[in-house]
Amino acid sequence: xxxxxxxxxxxxxxxxxxxxxxxxxxxxxxxxxxxxxxxxxxxxxxxxxxxxxxxxxxxxxxxxxxxxxxxxxxxxxxxxxxxxxxxxxxxxxxxxxxxxxxxxxxxxxxxxxxxxxxxxxxxxxxxxxxxxxxxxxxxxxxxxxxxxxxxxxxxxxxxxxx
Amino acid sequence: xxxxxxxxxxxxxxxxxxxxxxxxxxxxxxxxxxxxxxxxxxxxxxxxxxxxxxxxxxxxxxxxxxxxxxxxxxxxxxxxxxxxxxxxxxxxxxxxxxxxxxxxxxxxxxxxxxxxxxxxxxxxxxxxxxxxxxxxxxxxxxxxxxxxxxxxxxxxxxxxxx
Amino acid sequence: xxxxxxxxxxxxxxxxxxxxxxxxxxxxxxxxxxxxxxxxxxxxxxxxxxxxxxxxxxxxxxxxxxxxxxxxxxxxxxxxxxxxxxxxxxxxxxxxxxxxxxxxxxxxxxxxxxxxxxxxxxxxxxxxxxxxxxxxxxxxxxxxxxxxxxxxxxxxxxxxxx
Numbered sequence: 001x002x003x004x005x006x007x008x009x010x011x012x013x014x015x016x017x018x019x020x021x022x023x024x025x026x027x028x029x030x031x032x033x034x035x036x037x038x039x040x041x042x043x044x045x046x047x048x049x050x051x052x053x054x055x056x057x058x059x060x061x062x063x064x065x066x067x068x069x070x071x072x073x074x075x076x077x078x079x080x081x082x083x084x085x086x087x088x089x090x091x092x093x094x095x096x097x098x099x100x101x102x103x104x105x106x107x108x109x110x111x112x113x114x115x116x117x118x119x120x121x122x123x124x125x126x127x128x129x130x131x132x133x134x135x136x137x138x139x140x141x142x143x144x145x146x147x148x149x150x151x152x153x154x155x156x157x158x159x160x161x162x
Numbered sequence: 163x164x165x166x167x168x169x170x171x172x173x174x175x176x177x178x179x180x181x182x183x184x185x186x187x188x189x190x191x192x193x194x195x196x197x198x199x200x201x202x203x204x205x206x207x208x209x210x211x212x213x214x215x216x217x218x219x220x221x222x223x224x225x226x227x228x229x230x231x232x233x234x235x236x237x238x239x240x241x242x243x244x245x246x247x248x249x250x251x252x253x254x255x256x257x258x259x260x261x262x263x264x265x266x267x268x269x270x271x272x273x274x275x276x277x278x279x280x281x282x283x284x285x286x287x288x289x290x291x292x293x294x295x296x297x298x299x300x301x302x303x304x305x306x307x308x309x310x311x312x313x314x315x316x317x318x319x320x321x322x323x324x
Numbered sequence: 325x326x327x328x329x330x331x332x333x334x335x336x337x338x339x340x341x342x343x344x345x346x347x348x349x350x351x352x353x354x355x356x357x358x359x360x361x362x363x364x365x366x367x368x369x370x371x372x373x374x375x376x377x378x379x380x381x382x383x384x385x386x387x388x389x390x391x392x393x394x395x396x397x398x399x400x401x402x403x404x405x406x407x408x409x410x411x412x413x414x415x416x417x418x419x420x421x422x423x424x425x426x427x428x429x430x431x432x433x434x435x436x437x438x439x440x441x442x443x444x445x446x447x448x449x450x451x452x453x454x455x456x457x458x459x460x461x462x463x464x465x466x467x468x469x470x471x472x473x474x475x476x477x478x479x480x481x482x483x484x485x486x
Contacts, residue, residue, distance in 0.1 A: 169444075170441055170442075170443030170444035170461065171443035171444070171447060171457060171458075171461060172443045172457065172458060172460070172461020172462060172464070172465070173441075173443060173444075173461060173464075173465075174461075174465050203458075278444075279444040280444065280445060280446050280447075281444075281445070282332065282441075282444035282445060283444060283445020283446065284445065286445075286446050288446075291446045294446065295446055316330055316441065316464075316476050316485060317328065317330050317439075317464040317465055317467070317468035317474055317476075317485070318464070318465035318468050318469060319468055319474055319485045319486050320485075321476070321483070321485050
């Protein structure tokens, strides 16, 4: 089973994906954290999430090498989130590898992915932001295509679109 | 009955919530306007909306004290919109009260709420904008959780998600 | 049959609308391209799309006069996209004609329209961007109202909302 949870920032997609993963998993699932805390608010948020998860998930922090990290794991793994990963790839000059990596990542069984919808506002003038939105959208499409189920999240609720 | 209408700016959510409220109400409903007009375009827009509503709603303008305003009203009340309210709360140094207020507001019977989806674009660099998006998203989740029905609006149409 | 595909930037709406049009059309459909390439990336993208379409669509490039262009065509026509058109209208001082034109355009039979959702991020401070978001949203509503079917697109998938 492979699934994707897509939604706006603060749409509740992480929590929905977490509950979904726990419901599916017969043994302790993995949590692949791709985010690198960049400010105090985010640090605090990550700490709260970690505490909440600690007895229920095995957490691995990995900003870039998702494929290599999840490939050998048979148990369920929740990758939260692919938008941070896209951003990390761009900031580490790995733009050329994003789409092929996304294709590989999204074919690994027992994976639940989370991604932000970032393309539904006015397109920003900032070039890096536009590049990020471009790749984030393409990664969404690739992962959705390879997923068995896709959920659109809004206001803490999910709507099945596949 | 409590319901939430969420959607992008100009997705038609206000009109949809208005029609929905009128359909439910057996006696004249209240309209709680939280927006403070800040430019000519908005002033004009508010005037058009007011004119359209005037014989069908009792309008109360209240930028901050939503709970105190709607609590004693038994009739249906349409709160349009919670995003303006979140913005007003932040601009009036009431950040700490937003989430508890949202919890209280959303438990009042016969209330229809409108909120903007603002988190589906690239996250803005501006700190206040980010804080606004953060609280707006959390308020959406709180109100959706306490609502009986939730509608996602796009292109003037609504999709029931709860 | 008239249909609208709405979704975020990179939500796959163009491809979905294209496949939908080809499935409906009994003779070679038209593709009305409203976008004027403004940078290298866009130029490249347009070239790839053109190549992909070339044997299956008759392409007409028209940034402004959509109504005059599609009115005499009986075959299916895919207008991709109305957001570029709104932007072109604003940049050519035709703001006053946008809504009446949208009403006329959306009443022409055998038309498939594509439009971006641009209102689900924090409202930009830039005035032109706000005006664009305003008209883009109103055009979405007008076209959706006159369409037989409306699809919300996310992650390369579509959800029927009408």
